[in-house]
């Protein structure tokens with residue numbers, strides 16, 4: 001089956017065909033974090049979504065080059081640098097470090113390249129120079145350089161393909177220098193912002209005035225440098241479609257670096273937003289969670305990743321703490337099944353079950369239908385448990401089931417339960433309890449069970465004897 005993905009450009013589900021004539025290499029760009037604070041779980045929904053896309057492409061045999069930029073100069077960052085009286089690098093380094101730690105705790109594969117905007121000022125300047133040479137950009141009397149949407153449209157290109165823009169109802173011709181302008185306004189947006197006193201030490205020399213880049217041009221410059229002027233996939237949260245991605249298209253295609261007939265980006269994917277307890281996430285409502293807030297409540301990165309991956313990426317998803325509890329239970333069901341399989345496999349090796357993996361793959365090939373994929377996983381868990389209960393899985397069949405899970409988990413990334421390291425003291429108490437049972441000294445066996453419980457371990461009796469887990 002071919003891979004089908006919704007493309008925001010055409011507003012339809014399209015077959016995904018890479019630009020690479022060999023059909024193998026795929027360039028994937030995802031707008032990364034603005035490092036002015038800890039990322040919230042809404043941001044994480046988008047980054048986990050981009051990890052799912054990358055992992056599934058790799059599962060399908062594509063060779064992916066995954067780029068995620070770090071926006072480390074931007075309006076909000078500069079404001080905070082001023083407020084905290086630190087240097088730009090000192091300020092952003094803290095949140096950048098936290099971002100990478102959290103990326104790891106959510107088991108996202110590190111993108112191959114994570115360029116920082118501040119390290120691409122030369123590329124940004126040369127892109128702006130090209131736009132000026134093509135008369136699509138101009139330096140205004142305020143010293144900043146703007147992109148002219150009107151000139152771009154007059155050059156025969158269309159602006160507003162990702163979102164349906166009604167130009168009549170808008171106010172074209174104005175200029176805005178803030179990075180995220182009002183959605184109703186179509187304004188010339190800043191490519192280079194002239195230095196103002198509030199910027200402090202955050203500025204670079206340029207052919208125009210000293211200043212700094214606008215947010216939109218950062219992504220155009222870095223994505224085209226690292227993936228070429230025309231690449232396969234561009235991702236972000238739905239709020240980025242306009243103006244950010246629309247402006248990326250205008251800048252990148254305006255510079256006309258693509259081979260004839262090729263677009264800047266072939267396929268645009270946008271992830272829907274995450275709501276919290278049915279409402280928009282906001283600090284004032286107190287429903288604003290960062291990953292560390294949830295970890296402090298005792299949840300693991302694995303549980304949070306699982307929950308973020310349960311809904312289809314184009315559906316708004318409602319995050320609740322109850323949902324996170326339910327995620328924990330679902331993972332426990334998988335873990336229990338895998339623990340039993342490990343015992344039954346006794347180290348044997350075998351190939352995955354092609355039909356189970358095939359159904360899983362077919363679900364995701366259908367515009368990443370993750371709900372259907374999970375449905376298949378839990379049908380498989382139920383069936384495997386049934387066969388384990390009736391003792392009809394030999395070591396090779398159990399090993400094959402473990403390989404089946406490993407294959408599916410290469411996409412899902414929720415992992416397997418850790419092999420529990422039982423301290424020697426606990427292991428010998430368990431052994432003593434087994435011996436007491438065998439000697440039919442049930443009083444002593446119960447006392448040992450109680451002693452283990454007091455130390456935080458519970459015994460599970462299985463047909464093959466007792467085992468302990470943390471209680």
Ligand code: AMP
Nearest residue numbers: 033034042043045046236237238273274
């Ligand atoms: P930012 O750090 O603000 O540039 O955002 C990083 C990414 O998170 C962008 O792709 C946003 O579209 C995305 N994002 C922001 N809020 C949410 C949300 N509530 N749900 C899902 N994604 C979000």
Ligand code: ZN
Nearest residue numbers: 031032219244
């Ligand atoms: Zn971007």
